[in-house]
Amino acid sequence: MPTVPLDPDQRAAVDHREGPCLVLAGPGSGKTRVIVERFLALDGEGVAPEQQLVLTYTVKAAGEMRERAEAAHGVFRGEVPLTNFHSFGRRVLRQWGWLIGVPPTFHIADAAERWLHLDAVLTELQPRSLWNPLRPHDLISALLGLIEDAKQELITPDAYAAWCERRRPTLADPVEAALLERHAECAAVYAALIERYRRAAVLDYDDCILLAEQLIREHPAARAAVCDPLAFVMVDEYQDTNYAQARLVEALTANRNLLVVADDDQAIYKFRGASLVNLNRFQRLYPEGRTVVLGRNYRSTRQIVATGQGLIAAAAPETRVTKRLASTRGEGTPVELWQAPDERSEVMAVARECRRLIDANAAATGIAWLFRRHADMRAAMAALQEVGVPYQVRGGGGYFQQPEIKRLLALLSAVHDPGDSQAVLRCLTLPAWRVSNRARLALVDACRGHDVALHALLLDGAIGELDEADQAVARRCAADLLELHGRSLDEDVRTLLHDAVAASGFLGILEFDRDLERIQAGANLNKFYELLDAFADWGTDLRLGPALHYLEILRDSGTADDVAAIDPVEDSVSLLTAHSAKGLEWPVVFIAGCVESRWPGRGGFPARLGLPDELVPEPPPPGDGVIDEERRLFYVAATRARDRLILCAATRYPRSYADERLSPFLAAPAGRNGAPRPVPVPYAPPALQPRPRPAAGLVRERVPVGVRDLRDFNDCPRRYEYRRRYRIPVQRSPQQLYGELVHGVLEAAAMMRLAGGDAGPEEIAALWQSSWAAAHGPKGAQPQLREYGEQQLRRYVESDAWREATILEVERDFTLPLDAADLRGRFDRIDAAGGGARVVVDYKTGPVRDVDSVGRDLQVRAYAVALAQREASDEVAVEVHHLQTGEVARVDFDAPRLRRAFGHLSARTAELAAAWRERSFPPRPAAHRCRGCDFRIVCDEGREAL
Known part of the structure; x- marks a missing residue:
């Protein structure tokens, strides 16, 4: 634990004991330390860890707190008392869910599985206002959002349907009647989805909270077992909780010994159901509660803190609690606003500054480049490659466009339909079927000149331009594909994929020269197999055809489009969105695209079907929710910086219709202390020859x-x-x-x-x-x-x-x-x-x-x-x-x-x-060891040992 003494405000929060307490904690004010120190202090006073519960918003936050606490306390016995909401709800349901019909063997559906279950429900019900046979998937995402909202507001399908029935006799306006009918159809779809989940022993993450709250509220045995042992409950990031999570916390704390830590200025998850009204609700339910404000920022310099305070102070007064935050560090360098003529000039200026900092012995891991959306990163990645700076994108879309995944899909497409000449042509680049470049050109010409599928031409050996070696390889490819195609008509796709990979020699990683690229490709391929396992959990027909249809739906719906996550890489600059950056910090932070079209944006936010206001237990606060949340998101991004903050903007971007205007969020700091210092950025001409991306080191301390x-x-x-x-x-x-x-x-x-x-x-x-x-x-x-x-x-x-x-x-x-x-x-x-x-x-x-x-x-x-x-x-x-x-x-x-x-x-x-x-992993070939090895097809030494 830290040796620096707690400041008076932190000490007040740590020493609080009986009754409710709200801790308002700004960025860098030590909220995590307060929770961990209070947990340990209570333990030192005889309140055992199993008598405490700390709930966090994310798995990552729970892990960080657990590590800090165990470093001082030692390994915990029994249930880990520091956990995230969904893990806690899942734990309660595993033990007590049978009381409400939840089997202990349930599994949690991921986003793709939820999408597919809802697609099946819509296909079965075909509700008139929600399903179009020509575009059957148009409203699936919106309906999933509506059902998520309902669960997070503790609105059951029965309650939703009952509201529709009560309203129906009172409506004379045909427009309102039509809207009510759509609500009734939404309620029916919601009920059918829950029934489908029940039959499949499936829950989603929102069910973990909703059903755990129901268990504790309705069943005394579960309530006594879960709640009675708890003397103290603490909740982190309370501003990011939704209504169901707040009600679960209230059910757990009949003794009112509840401490919650929140910062209303960092509430950025409204799209996930988080609600600022929970802070108002807390103060209303616990009028006797104590409020402690952590007003010292230990992370950032005074200049950065002043800029952040200017950004958030311009928010509507009714949307936030006014509070001051003071830096405990020095003045620091002024925040800069780099203004470039176009996007390339902006990204090249940042990339060159990263190169300069690294050359001056700054750690690349101490630099972050933050974006509003993943799509905004492409130019930045190209610029970093051009100047030779290693980087890592945390998260990001485009999974189905990754080269290893495109080749795997081409392989499966060729097995499914050997008449797909384009897929077969791609198969001829795979290791065991690879033909020469000259042969591939000849095959392309042959496809144009014959009204016959390439696969048939290869089997017949009818392409005279190929030499004997290429002819043999191509014929073997065609024969293997034909044999695999026959098996695909009745075989599990996972077994088929394994054998197709073995026949083609394609492992997906050996084509890359750099270590980081191999690791990323391996993770992406592993995710592909996990998607097929999810397909098996969801479907009954496990053959190749339905599997390809499943993958097509995943690609089109975007539910599985994130590239696979890999462990953080040392010595590389981090590129990530502002949402992903929450809870993190770096010495140097660049924020890209600080213009009105990106912060807050021109709109285009995903359309959602809305719940009736009468059903929502707590009304939202006044104001423009979208703009307010975008301002808070910009504030979160700016407050990630410790020593240096650079805001970047360009006059023109590729899709600019006119000169871009600076983000309105920058107007507030402009007239006060902490105003960014304007820095003009020179024009960067187009690149003549991009440099290849350097390999980032993968050195880990532990x-x-x-x-x-x-x-x-x-x-x-x-x-x-x-x-x-x-x-x-x-x-x-x-x-x-x-x-x-x-x-x-x-x-x-x-x-x-x-x-x-x-x-x-x-x-x-x-x-x-x-x-x-x-x-x-x-x-x-x-x-x-x-x-x-x-x-x-x-x-x-x-x-x-x-x-x-x-x-x-x-x-x-x-x-x-x-x-x-x-x-x-x-x-x-x-x-x-x-x-x-x-x-x-x-x-x-x-x-x-x-x-x-x-x-x-x-x-x-x-x-x-x-x-x-x-x-x-x-x-x-x-x-x-x-x-x-x-x-x-x-x-x-x-x-x-x-x-x-x-x-x-x-x-x-x-x-x-x-x-x-x-990076030394030598083989130990031996017949007894290699005979059953899963990787013998790619290990030369292993094949020789056999």
């Missing part, structure tokens, strides 16, 4: 390591590199699916026992059959696993290992700090042993192993050391429960054995961390 990573690295470093560094996708086997399903069923059964329910043979069999039926993995290859799994689970729950167990925790993550890396894993189960001791239980579906073999297992040693650290004990035990027989292999660890295990784990992780630093 590498996150999983237990399987250690196994892979020990066995073959090259395999680890392919699996974890480049994330090359691999096909899931029936055995892997089987293991995942068994673990999921046992987790659900253990949660039922923790909630006071029964989980005997009949209950476990029902859970298994439900999970097997809902799963869409490669189970068809071995259908006998369905019966085998039920038999195995019945046998296990009838054994003493289950019946006599005192289960304390289920599926609990752990982090074990070692010298060179953090080892991460998950306990399947933690049971109580005699005398208050704890024992880790690990389920194994594979062959039975003897105790000596189990004791040497890396995973078992990691479990033992992690449990010993968590329990502060030098005597722990790990039990491996073999589900095939019900036998238990127990390994006891005393202090010497724990020291040896810790030393072994530390040595192995140090070797892995060194490999990352040196």
Whole structure:
């Protein structure tokens, strides 16, 4: 924890105890520190972590707080008391959802799956005002937004429909009657979507909040189990909560010991349902509550703080709480406003300044370039490439336009329809089917000159311009595609894709020379396989044709258009949107496009279907909500800078209809202290020859390591590199699916026992059959696993290992700090042993192993050391429960054995961390090792070993 003393305002918030408290915290005022310090102070006074709950808006914020708290407190036992809203709601539903009909095996639908479920509902219902057969997808996004709004306002389908019925007899105006009919259709679609979710055991993120609030409000048993242990609740970023989240917090805090931290000036998520009215509601519900204002900014210089204050002070008074923020740092350099003649001149000026700063030994990671939208980044990326500055785009669209994804789609298109000559032509660039450039030109000419598909010409060998080698490769390509096409008529697309990739030799990463590009390509390919897994979860026909239709819908709807996220890259400039920048900070920040057409923009915000005002529990504040939120977003962007802030604008952009005007948000600071200093930017002529993008370094100080990573690295470093560094996708086997399903069923059964329910043979069999039926993995290859799994689970729950167990925790993550890396894993189960001791239980579906073999297992040693650290004990035990027989292999660890295990784990992780630093992952070829390796098709040494 920081050694700098708390300032008086921070101390007042940390020392607050009984009753409600609102902490208004401006940018850089130490709000995270206040929450963590208060949490630790309460713990020091005897309020155990499990008696506290800290709720955050994002997973990232929860992780940061947890790391800070555990650094001072040590690893938490039991449920992690610092979490985000949706994770907390999901946890409550896993344990108590069965009371309202939510199965413990539910899964969370992502944006694409929600879109597809709603598409299916509309196709089935065909509501007159919401569905057009010629353009069936036009209103899906708007309807999803309406349903999200309804859930976030705790409006059920029944309440929505009842409002329509009450209104119908009172309307005489035909226009209003037509609008009411549309509302009725929206309510019907909402109800049908919920029913479809129920049948598929699916929830979305908003359901996690809505249903958790319903559980706690309506069911005394759940309320007592969840709320009674909580003595204190804290909420971060309260201005970003929606009505449902606020009601959940209120339900959790009957004792009124609630502290919320907020900054109304940073409320930028209205499009996600966040509502400033929650601050007003808090003050109305808790009139006796205390208000503490954190008025000192520890992040930015006085010049930057003054500019930020000028920006936000011009907002309508009724939309914010007036407060002053003072910098504790020096005056700093003035904020600058760079004004360029056109977009290229603007971006080249910024790129050259980045180059100058890096050449002067500034860290590239200390520079951020912020944009209103991802689409505004293209010119900036080209400019950075031109001057040789490494960069990383955080997030961003264009996933289906990435070269590796386009080639993968071309491969699948050619398999689906070998008559697609363009797709076949692209396949002839893949490694195993690659023909010469001269041959490809000849094939293009042949396609023009023949009224026959290229695939048929290749099979016939009718293209005389190809030499013998190219003819052989092209004929093999055509034959492979034909064979794969035949299999596509009845085979799971995931198996087909795996075999098509193997036949073509296409892995997607080897075509790139630079490490960063390989890592990004690997992540994108991994996402492609995840999309196909989501398709399997959603659909019933898992063949190639429906899968391609699914991918086409994803591409057209934009629900999966973000490129895959990769770990932050060292030594590179960050390019990201203002929304993505919230919660982050950099020494140097550039804000692009500070003109009226971008800040606040000319409109074009996504159209939303609106809920009836009468149904919304809390009316929104007055004013122009869009403009007010855009101003707050600009303020968030400006306050990310620590030492230097540069605002950039151009007179003309590619789509400018006339000279651009500066953003009206800059008018306020212009006449006060902190006004940006104008800096003219010279004209930059067009580039003659762009320089290639340099490779950014991937040096990490601490590498996150999983237990399987250690196994892979020990066995073959090259395999680890392919699996974890480049994330090359691999096909899931029936055995892997089987293991995942068994673990999921046992987790659900253990949660039922923790909630006071029964989980005997009949209950476990029902859970298994439900999970097997809902799963869409490669189970068809071995259908006998369905019966085998039920038999195995019945046998296990009838054994003493289950019946006599005192289960304390289920599926609990752990982090074990070692010298060179953090080892991460998950306990399947933690049971109580005699005398208050704890024992880790690990389920194994594979062959039975003897105790000596189990004791040497890396995973078992990691479990033992992690449990010993968590329990502060030098005597722990790990039990491996073999589900095939019900036998238990127990390994006891005393202090010497724990020291040896810790030393072994530390040595192995140090070797892995060194490999990352040196980028050295040599293969260890051997027939027994390479025969079953997932990556043997791309590993030359592995193929030679076979």
